[in-house]
Structures are given as C-alpha cells and as structure tokens.
Amino acid sequence: MNNKTIDIIDVLSLRGPNIWTYRPVIEAWVDIGDLEDSPSNTIPGFYERLTAWLPSLVEHHCGVGVHGGFLMRLREGTWPGHIMEHVMIELQNLAGMQSGFGKARETSKRGVYKVVVRARHEEVSRAALVAARDLVMAAIEDRPYDVQGAVNNLRDILESVALGPSTGCIVDAATDRRIPSMRLNDGNLVQLGHGAKQRRIWTAETDQTSAIAETISSDKELTKTLLQSCGVPVPEGRIVNSVADAWDAAESIGLPVVIKPLDGNHGRGVSTNLRTLPDIEAAFLLAEQESSDVIVERFVLGNEHRLLIIGGKLVAAARGEEASVVADGISNISELINSQLNSDPRRGSSEDCPLNLILIDEADDPRVVLLELARQGYTTESIPPAGEKILVQRNGNVAFDVTDQVHPSVAAAASLAARIVGLDIAGVDLVAQDISRPLEEQGGAIVEVNAGPGLLMHLKPADGPARPVGRAIVDHLFAENESGRIPIVGVTGSHDTTAVSRLIAWLLHLQGTYVGLACKDGLFLRQRHVLKKSSDNWDASRQVLMNRMVETAVFENSSKTILSEGLAYDWCQVGVVTNIDPADKLPEFYIEDADQMSRVVRTQIDVVLPTGVAVLNAADPRVVELAPLCDGSVIFFAASASTAAIVTHLEQGQRAVFLRDGHIVLASDKEEILIGNAVQDKSALNIETVLAAIAAAWALGVSPDLMRVGIESFEPTDAVIAA
Known part of the structure; x- marks a missing residue:
C-alpha cells in the first residue's frame, strides 16, 4: 500500500540558542512515507506548479550558495522535507516575517526528517509549517492551492502577535547593541537586560516614567499651569462647564479659540479656529463626549508640531498639515x-x-x-x-519630519516642558507658524505634553527621513558601556551537573552576590529553595532572569532541555561542560551516539561571550575537542596535572585547575595558587565536581580564600524551603 503523504509527527519550539542556531526556531519532525522514493525531479509538473505559486523561491541560494540555488536542487531532485523547509521560509517572508534560516536533515528512521526554520513568532511559524505541508502536497498531487489566502492568514496571525512598531523599534535597537530582551506579556511590555541590570519598556514608556508625571500630563489644565509658572509659553484658557460658559470664556480670551477635552489624547475631541457661537456649541458637545471637563484656549496661529524629547534631548520633530x-x-x-x-x-x-x-x-x-x-x-x-x-x-496629520529645522530655543522649551511635567520620554505638542524661529517671535505656544508618545510618525514619516528614536530610547536607558547583562553560568554534561551548579551558586553566594539558580533540585534564590519541583526547563530559568534582585545566574542545562527547548539565555559569561559519557544517547530525539551528543553539548560553548570563559574537563577527549569552538578563553580542569590537555594548555599560557597531593591548584602559566587540602572531608562530592565549580568561580573572580571556605562549608542537601 502506497503512503505518499507528509505527516507532521511532532513540533518542538526551541525558543533560545539550540543545536541549529543562536536564534529561536521551529523544529518539525515530518514523515514523508513512500515519498522517500519520489524526489522532486520524478514528479511530473511539480517544479512548474511550485515555482508558479512561489516565483520568489528563485531568491533562495540553498546549500548551492548562488542565486536560484534551491531551484537547481529542485530540478536535480530533492525530497519533500527539504522542499517544505524552503516553502515555509518563503511563506513567512511573504507574510512580512523575514526568515532566512532553515535546515532539513534525515534521521535514523527512513522517511523521517527534521525540518528546522527560524521562528520569530512561534504562532506564525507553526501555521506556516502546516501551510507549507499542504502546499507541497497540493503541488505533488496537482491540486489547486490558495497561496494568497495562506499568506493572508499568516499575515493576520503576525499582526495579532507581533510587537507594535514603537516597541519593536526599541527592541531592535537593543538587539543592535547586544542587549537581551524578553517579552513579559502578550502586549508590548518588554524587559531589556537581565536580573538586576534590567530595564522595562511599554511602548514609549519606561520604568523611569513617573506615575505622577503621567497623571500630570493627562490633566491638560494642570500641565498648562505648571508650564506657565516656569515661563514656558502656553495659550491662555480655562475650564468651562457649559456652552454658555464656553462662549463667555471665548469672548474673554478673544476669538478664535480652541476647545478640547481636559484629559483627552491623540487629538480626539479637539476643535480649532472656532469663531462663532454655533461652532463653539458643537465643539463643546464634541469635547464633552471625551471628558467630563472641557477647556477653552486661545487659538494659536500655525501648524501643529510634535517634538519627541528623550532624556531631556530633542530626538525627532514632525509637523502636521491640514x-x-x-x-x-x-x-x-x-x-x-x-x-x-x-x-x-x-x-x-x-x-x-x-x-x-x-x-x-x-x-x-x-x-x-x-x-x-x-x-x-x-x-x-x-x-x-x-x-x-x-x-x-485640521489636525491628525502630524507626520512630516522637520527635525533638522527646529530652532534651538524651541527645542530647549520643549525639553523644559518635559522636565517640568517629569517625563523621561515625552511628546511635546506645540503650534507655530515656523518651527525654525523662536516661539516668542511668532506667538507660538506649547499646547500639550504627552506620556507614552507614538513613535510611528518618526519611524515612517509621510515625508522626510526616518529618525533613530528606538536607539535614542535604548541609549537613554543604558549607558554606552552597559549591556544590561548579569554574569550567567551555564552547566551541561552527562553527569554531576546538578552538584556542580549547586556548588558554583554557593561559592558566588559567599562572595555576597544575589544568586539565582535553576537546576534539577529546584529553583533557588539566594540559597532559598523557593521551588521544590524540577526546574530543568525554560520557565524556571526565565523566572531567574526576570527577578530584579538577581545579580548572577546559574543554570543547569541537560541535553534534553537543549534539544526540546533551547537555552533560556542568548549568551553567558561562563559555560561548563562536565563530561560526555560514551554511552550517552537520546533516541527519542534521534540522538543515537556520543558523537551526536557532543554536538548537543556544544550549544553551551557556542554561547560563551568573547569576554567569557569555557570550563572544560581536560580528561574527556570529546569535551577537549570543544575548546577551539569557544569565542572566549578556556580553563581546563582534571584530577591530574599531567593530563595532556592541561600540560599543553599551561604551556600556551592558559589557565587550569587540578589536584596535586590532595590540594586544589589554580595554575596560570608558571604561577600557581594552592587552595589547600579542602576536599578531604567532602567524600560525597566527586573530585571533578569540585574542580569544575572552582574553575567556574575562578573565572568569575571569586577569591581563593572564599573558595576554600566554600568547599568546607558546602552542604548539597541543605536547603531552606520558602514558606
């Protein structure tokens, strides 16, 4: 019986660095059944149908490395798993979610492939996977397929899950500076950085945006009063409570006037250049629907302008047009x-x-x-x-860039207005005939100061250049030499990883650091056992990284975690590999031998920062082979100083930790530091466990004296259970 179909067996969402790449991916296990015997060049009309539906596949270089490379493979003959990979990538691209990375690899089971594609948004990629399978099958079976409908569906999903453009530009700017980011809800609340070094944004609001300042900015009358008291030019006006009162105020101020709601925003309910009683009556009723309080103000002649102030500096300005x-x-x-x-x-x-x-x-x-x-x-x-x-x-069209035209005194007035209200990021609205002249010369005035201003007008102006407002916000939150990172230690290997992780956390704790630890024993914060169940997973690690108190994080990463979830962090300061057991395998992930396991464990070393350290077992040949793959430096550890890798390493002027006559030795070039006979009473701990932890602590600057005390005082079963 023929089974020429494609079944999606399982889908893994690898949300962090993984065996394939540094970025999140979808890894789908697909079974192509008897199609294993039907490469693309044996299916009549398949090439023509697929390229007619997706002509942009010509842009895929594939492994050939040239324009049209994938189409060359398609004509020569390739299999549905590989084709699905490229179709999935292209569907995501057409939907507006750029994805250039993909892999398709055979497993040990005939007809079963792993199809891996970059996944910026998991929901979109999962839908693209199903659409790719259906499209490929339709091309194989010569059936119609609604490509545009599939793309439109993916686009709708993307619009529902993607960050807004304002938040997105800030996150992109943080990524450019290699500052990590974490989305904290389904909306636009995002954490930049980790632990104690983190900052938070919500669109154009930050954790520095004062609630008092935001409240002041929403009260237009209070804002105007404060600005006026500090010498900032504002239009005269007052709150009114009826149409008759509005007309009296207008006559007192002098026609024409503006009527607007007291606490409105985005220009809703605002009417300008009002000159007659009927106009004022209609405008009052309009404003009253937006707020219980209504303001009548002097009409300022000129165009509306929005000046974006970040950290007291003018970053962008846009003009409105009728x-x-x-x-x-x-x-x-x-x-x-x-x-x-x-x-x-x-x-x-x-x-x-x-x-x-x-x-x-x-x-x-x-x-x-x-x-x-x-x-x-x-x-x-x-x-x-x-x-x-x-x-x-008259308003609502503020999208024409005039940043380079703003007079210095106008920029200074807008900056002062933001400081008076107390906003670190503010959208200052002013009316002026000519933004390149001082306000006083033309009777211009600042009419509003807004919290959480929209950034789109500066990112995609109707006319003029885009402004790097996202970068300005990131630079406001993080100094030039700050990355938002805390030291992270990742520990993986076949055995003893829990004990190594616990001991590293203990040594760092003695140094006075607030340490977060996620391991198989649970979740620990400053040595308090706050979560008793197994924490060998993504969620527990993210809890550590979200905690504002955590100054250093330690994570145990099993091979299963790396294969099923990916790492919870993008880079680490220290990566530890304890060992790779020759008998290790995970057949449920199609990892059949120790060589394949080595590629899994390598993930931990691939993410060590250039300024970081890999701590590797010098007595394990497979672990030693990982050393050249580290972007940072390497500290080898082993029970014997005569271990070949350590001897060579020391000759090269590098660092190593080993045992000599019962003493732990920290060796660097020709310098040695003895920790003392500190392990004699720790028979419960494997000596390599102690050496690995000591090496990691050394990499993070823990003093030898604290190492000695830490080893003597460490109790691996001692945990205070939080109430």
Missing part, C-alpha cells in the same frame, strides 16, 4: 475624500501607516470631520463648485 480636497463639480465630498485623500498609500488603519484614513461613515465616529464641514456649510453628500478647496481635517 487635510483638504479640491472639488471637481461632480463628486460629493465623501467621494472626494476617498479619491484624493484615502487613496494615498501612506494612509491606512494599521499601525504601519504614518497617516490615518479619514473616516466619514457614521459607524466610524466622524464627528470632527462633520463639524469641520458644517462650519463651511457642507455635509459629506454636498457637491461643491469645481475648483473650490474644502478643509476636511
């Missing part, structure tokens, strides 16, 4: 808006569009547009005379 249409004498205003304004590719409803659509349907709450048209004597159904210009919207 939106208007020109009548053709045939179309009504609704049709003119759609044909002349909403047809602009820069306008849209998604976060990626710098300009918003102008909504005129009643269901879309077009109150501001309708009010503006009514003031000119029109409705959306009116057909004005040909050539007449009709103002549709």
Whole structure:
C-alpha cells in the first residue's frame, strides 16, 4: 500500500540558542512515507506548479550558495522535507516575517526528517509549517492551492502577535547593541537586560516614567499651569462647564479659540479656529463626549508640531498639515475624500501607516470631520463648485519630519516642558507658524505634553527621513558601556551537573552576590529553595532572569532541555561542560551516539561571550575537542596535572585547575595558587565536581580564600524551603 503523504509527527519550539542556531526556531519532525522514493525531479509538473505559486523561491541560494540555488536542487531532485523547509521560509517572508534560516536533515528512521526554520513568532511559524505541508502536497498531487489566502492568514496571525512598531523599534535597537530582551506579556511590555541590570519598556514608556508625571500630563489644565509658572509659553484658557460658559470664556480670551477635552489624547475631541457661537456649541458637545471637563484656549496661529524629547534631548520633530480636497463639480465630498485623500498609500488603519484614513461613515465616529464641514456649510453628500478647496481635517496629520529645522530655543522649551511635567520620554505638542524661529517671535505656544508618545510618525514619516528614536530610547536607558547583562553560568554534561551548579551558586553566594539558580533540585534564590519541583526547563530559568534582585545566574542545562527547548539565555559569561559519557544517547530525539551528543553539548560553548570563559574537563577527549569552538578563553580542569590537555594548555599560557597531593591548584602559566587540602572531608562530592565549580568561580573572580571556605562549608542537601 502506497503512503505518499507528509505527516507532521511532532513540533518542538526551541525558543533560545539550540543545536541549529543562536536564534529561536521551529523544529518539525515530518514523515514523508513512500515519498522517500519520489524526489522532486520524478514528479511530473511539480517544479512548474511550485515555482508558479512561489516565483520568489528563485531568491533562495540553498546549500548551492548562488542565486536560484534551491531551484537547481529542485530540478536535480530533492525530497519533500527539504522542499517544505524552503516553502515555509518563503511563506513567512511573504507574510512580512523575514526568515532566512532553515535546515532539513534525515534521521535514523527512513522517511523521517527534521525540518528546522527560524521562528520569530512561534504562532506564525507553526501555521506556516502546516501551510507549507499542504502546499507541497497540493503541488505533488496537482491540486489547486490558495497561496494568497495562506499568506493572508499568516499575515493576520503576525499582526495579532507581533510587537507594535514603537516597541519593536526599541527592541531592535537593543538587539543592535547586544542587549537581551524578553517579552513579559502578550502586549508590548518588554524587559531589556537581565536580573538586576534590567530595564522595562511599554511602548514609549519606561520604568523611569513617573506615575505622577503621567497623571500630570493627562490633566491638560494642570500641565498648562505648571508650564506657565516656569515661563514656558502656553495659550491662555480655562475650564468651562457649559456652552454658555464656553462662549463667555471665548469672548474673554478673544476669538478664535480652541476647545478640547481636559484629559483627552491623540487629538480626539479637539476643535480649532472656532469663531462663532454655533461652532463653539458643537465643539463643546464634541469635547464633552471625551471628558467630563472641557477647556477653552486661545487659538494659536500655525501648524501643529510634535517634538519627541528623550532624556531631556530633542530626538525627532514632525509637523502636521491640514487635510483638504479640491472639488471637481461632480463628486460629493465623501467621494472626494476617498479619491484624493484615502487613496494615498501612506494612509491606512494599521499601525504601519504614518497617516490615518479619514473616516466619514457614521459607524466610524466622524464627528470632527462633520463639524469641520458644517462650519463651511457642507455635509459629506454636498457637491461643491469645481475648483473650490474644502478643509476636511485640521489636525491628525502630524507626520512630516522637520527635525533638522527646529530652532534651538524651541527645542530647549520643549525639553523644559518635559522636565517640568517629569517625563523621561515625552511628546511635546506645540503650534507655530515656523518651527525654525523662536516661539516668542511668532506667538507660538506649547499646547500639550504627552506620556507614552507614538513613535510611528518618526519611524515612517509621510515625508522626510526616518529618525533613530528606538536607539535614542535604548541609549537613554543604558549607558554606552552597559549591556544590561548579569554574569550567567551555564552547566551541561552527562553527569554531576546538578552538584556542580549547586556548588558554583554557593561559592558566588559567599562572595555576597544575589544568586539565582535553576537546576534539577529546584529553583533557588539566594540559597532559598523557593521551588521544590524540577526546574530543568525554560520557565524556571526565565523566572531567574526576570527577578530584579538577581545579580548572577546559574543554570543547569541537560541535553534534553537543549534539544526540546533551547537555552533560556542568548549568551553567558561562563559555560561548563562536565563530561560526555560514551554511552550517552537520546533516541527519542534521534540522538543515537556520543558523537551526536557532543554536538548537543556544544550549544553551551557556542554561547560563551568573547569576554567569557569555557570550563572544560581536560580528561574527556570529546569535551577537549570543544575548546577551539569557544569565542572566549578556556580553563581546563582534571584530577591530574599531567593530563595532556592541561600540560599543553599551561604551556600556551592558559589557565587550569587540578589536584596535586590532595590540594586544589589554580595554575596560570608558571604561577600557581594552592587552595589547600579542602576536599578531604567532602567524600560525597566527586573530585571533578569540585574542580569544575572552582574553575567556574575562578573565572568569575571569586577569591581563593572564599573558595576554600566554600568547599568546607558546602552542604548539597541543605536547603531552606520558602514558606
């Protein structure tokens, strides 16, 4: 019986560095059944169908390394697992989630392959995997397939799970500086850095954004009062409680005026250039729907501007422009808006569009547009005379970059306004005719100071260059020499990894460091046993990295954890490999021998920082072979100083830890430090366990005296269980 189908047996989400790459991937185990006997060049019409559906596959170099390389493999003959890999990559690319990395490898079981593809968002990649399988099968069986429908579905999933553009640009900037990031919820709350060195962002708000400052900024009258008291130019005005009161205020201030809600945002409920009682009545009712309190202010002549202040410095500025249409004498205003304004590719409803659509349907709450048209004597159904210009919207189009035009005194006023309110990141709104001149010369004024300002207008301006606002926020949070990293120690190997991890954490604890430890014995914080069950998994390690108190982290990583989840961190300061047992294998992961296991264990050494240290067992040949793969330095350990790897290592001026006459020796070139006969009473500990832990502690600067005390006082079964 023929079984020419592709079954997805299992899917692993490797969310950190893994045996394939440093980045998160989806690893799918697929069974191609009898298709193992049907490479692509034996299936009539397969090549033509697949390339017609996905012509952009020509961009895939594949292992050939040239443009069109994958198509060459396709014509020569390759198997469905490999084809699925490339189709999955291309579907993700077409959906807007760039993914260039992929692998397809046979397992020891005939017809079963591991298909591995970069996964920036697991939900999208899982859906892309299924879509890739279905598409390949449709091409094999000569059935129709809705490629665009599949891409649209992936795009919808991506939009629902991806970070917003403002948060995304900050995370990207942190990545460029090699600052690690962790998403803390399904929204835009992100941790930059680890443990005690972390900072948090939520879109354009940070953990330095004061709640008091945010409250002040949401109260426009209080903000204006504070700014005015410090000499910042603001428009005169006051709170009003009725239409009659609004008219009295307008007459007192002097027409024209602006009416807006006291605690509104994003321009909702704001009406400008009001000159008549009917206009003021309509504007008051509009603002009242946004807030219980309404403000009447002097109308400041000029364009709206948004100045982005980060850490007291002007980083970007954008100007607003009125939106208007020109009548053709045939179309009504609704049709003119759609044909002349909403047809602009820069306008849209998604976060990626710098300009918003102008909504005129009643269901879309077009109150501001309708009010503006009514003031000119029109409705959306009116057909004005040909050539007449009709103002549709006065604000909401602040997306034209003017950063390089801002006068220094204007930048200083905006910076002062942010400091007065108390915001570390602020969107300062001001009105001026010419942003390149001082405000005082033209009667300009600052009208609002906003917390959590949107960044899209500066990232994708309707006109002008994009500004590196994400980098400015990251540089504000982290000094130039800061990476947000704490020292991380990763321990892996076949045996004794739990004991090594516990002893390393104990030695670091004695140094006065707040240590977080995740190992098979549980989760420990400062030697308190806070989680009793096995913590040999991703979640426990992430708990350590999220803890603001943790100054150093120690993680035990079994081979199974590396294969099923990946590492919970991107880089480490110290990577320890205790040993690789020749009998080791994990057949449930298709790891059949010690050589394959070595490639698994290598993952821990691949992530050692260039400034870090690999601690390796010099008595284990397979472990010794990992030394050249480390980007940092290496400390070998072994029970005997005559171990070949140690002798050679010391001759090269490197460091080693070994035992001589019962004494632990720290050796570097020709210098030696004796720890003393510290292991004689620790028969429960394997000597190599002690040596590995001592080497890791040495790499992290623990003093020899503390090492001695630590070994003498360590009790591996002693744990205080938290209540």
